Amino acid sequence: MRILKNKNEIALFLKILAKRAAGVSIGIENKVRTILADVRRNGDVAVLRYTRKFDYPAAVAIALKRSEISKNANKADKRIVRALESSAKRIRKFHEMQKEQSWFVRDTAYKKKYSHKIITKDKTVLGQIIRPLERVGVYVPGGKASYPSTVLMNVIPAQVAGVKEISLCVPTPRGEINPYVMAAIEMLDITEVYRIGGAQAIGAMAYGTETIGKVDKIVGPGNIYVATAKRMVFGEVDIDMIAGPSEILIIADDSANPTFVAADLLSQAEHDDLASSILITDSEILAEKVRKELQGQLALLKRKEITKKSLTNYGAIIITKNIADAVELSNRIAPEHLEIMINNPDAVMPVIRNAGAIFVGQWTPEPLGDYSAGPNHTLPTGGTARFSSPLGVYDFIKRSSVLSFTKQGFMNLAKTVETIADVEGLEAHGNTIRVRMEKKS
Numbered sequence: 001m002r003i004l005k006n007k008n009e010i011a012l013f014l015k016i017l018a019k020r021a022a023g024v025s026i027g028i029e030n031k032v033r034t035i036l037a038d039v040r041r042n043g044d045v046a047v048l049r050y051t052r053k054f055d056y057p058a059a060v061a062i063a064l065k066r067s068e069i070s071k072n073a074n075k076a077d078k079r080i081v082r083a084l085e086s087s088a089k090r091i092r093k094f095h096e097m098q099k100e101q102s103w104f105v106r107d108t109a110y111k112k113k114y115s116h117k118i119i120t121k122d123k124t125v126l127g128q129i130i131r132p133l134e135r136v137g138v139y140v141p142g143g144k145a146s147y148p149s150t151v152l153m154n155v156i157p158a159q160v161a162g163v164k165e166i167s168l169c170v171p172t173p174r175g176e177i178n179p180y181v182m183a184a185i186e187m188l189d190i191t192e193v194y195r196i197g198g199a200q201a202i203g204a205m206a207y208g209t210e211t212i213g214k215v216d217k218i219v220g221p222g223n224i225y226v227a228t229a230k231r232m233v234f235g236e237v238d239i240d241m242i243a244g245p246s247e248i249l250i251i252a253d254d255s256a257n258p259t260f261v262a263a264d265l266l267s268q269a270e271h272d273d274l275a276s277s278i279l280i281t282d283s284e285i286l287a288e289k290v291r292k293e294l295q296g297q298l299a300l301l302k303r304k305e306i307t308k309k310s311l312t313n314y315g316a317i318i319i320t321k322n323i324a325d326a327v328e329l330s331n332r333i334a335p336e337h338l339e340i341m342i343n344n345p346d347a348v349m350p351v352i353r354n355a356g357a358i359f360v361g362q363w364t365p366e367p368l369g370d371y372s373a374g375p376n377h378t379l380p381t382g383g384t385a386r387f388s389s390p391l392g393v394y395d396f397i398k399r400s401s402v403l404s405f406t407k408q409g410f411m412n413l414a415k416t417v418e419t420i421a422d423v424e425g426l427e428a429h430g431n432t433i434r435v436r437m438e439k440k441s
Helices: 007-019 026-042 044-054 067-072 078-096 148-161 179-187 198-206 224-235 258-269 284-298 304-314 321-334 368-370 407-423 427-440
Strands: 105-107 126-130 136-139 167-168 192-194 215-220 246-254 276-281 314-321 337-341 357-360 397-404
Touching: 007 284, 007 304, 007 314, 026 044, 026 198, 026 224, 044 198, 067 179, 067 397, 078 105, 078 148, 078 179, 078 192, 078 198, 078 397, 126 357, 148 167, 148 179, 179 314, 198 224, 246 321, 258 276, 258 304, 258 337, 258 368, 276 284, 276 304, 276 321, 284 314, 314 357, 337 368, 407 427
Parallel strands: 136 167, 136 215, 167 192, 246 276, 246 337, 276 314, 337 357
Antiparallel strands: 105 126, 126 397
């Protein structure tokens, strides 16, 4: 893993980092566009054809029956199921804290939100109504690995928000159904489950088929075909985000434990060969210790070839003059996961602007957030933490403005509205004001 010190080296590395998942080939885009058009036109027939082509030739049905979910869930190791149940409780409790409520104010006051019920009689009222989305589609990857934690992280905030209908798509390559994914599905009482994946699953949820109802929003990570399909159907439906390769950035000083730092860097590097693991420190001694630790720990990993490639291509140990410079560089990178292992983390928290999730202290490794702590592990990647947030309850709601004016309230604003309508040349807009003013006179 390279150690970078001068500005030119660091600038070059940042350019490499930005390009690692910068584009999608025209070939992939064309394939996805063809699949989506086919699914939109031919529905179930197209979905089943692609499932047989990409997942398993013997596929005969799209939907998973509830009995099949239970049968496969029963195969799961009970110890692991208990761990999933414990995590689900913590995740639900955390997301309950994110719930928003409708509010209304008297127009004349603008001081106090006084009720969750609209009051219109003899009062001018403004407000906002919070409503859950009606139908959401969740995509759960099932290719190289299966992730029951993805089920928990994507379904629970939708349930907390009050979404009535949740459909879930999970591919079953070679026809194999993962018992732990099924256990997570069963414990959340999701009954609408489809054994399909890839771009065809995204198209089915976005457009609807004879079997699968059209959704309002699609959430969940996937491979490049899934990500491309989500980008292409955005506008037809909403999406959570375009998930890129995993990334971790650690800010550490000489108080950090090099064994912990190295282990945490490796935890993300093992995801895939595009993952990025970065240490930024003001201590050259720590940098050298971490590099040695990485070599020793890497040799013991089962996925060491992938991990080594990730560290070689997109990993770095960056040495800065001080921790303030480290924080500023971190803000520029805007990492998905940011760990802070310094003597006084409270001193830097106010100036950390861009990060998907922040893990403070040496006893808060990133995998706590992946599985069991409570906050969502679906996070912005590729620098998008500059403007976006983790998945949450707020992603499954919509807001409607409410306006209710009395005659006096109308008269108080009439001239202002008429003036602006006229200057914008929208005569009919102004007429809605004038006819009411004439009626009053």
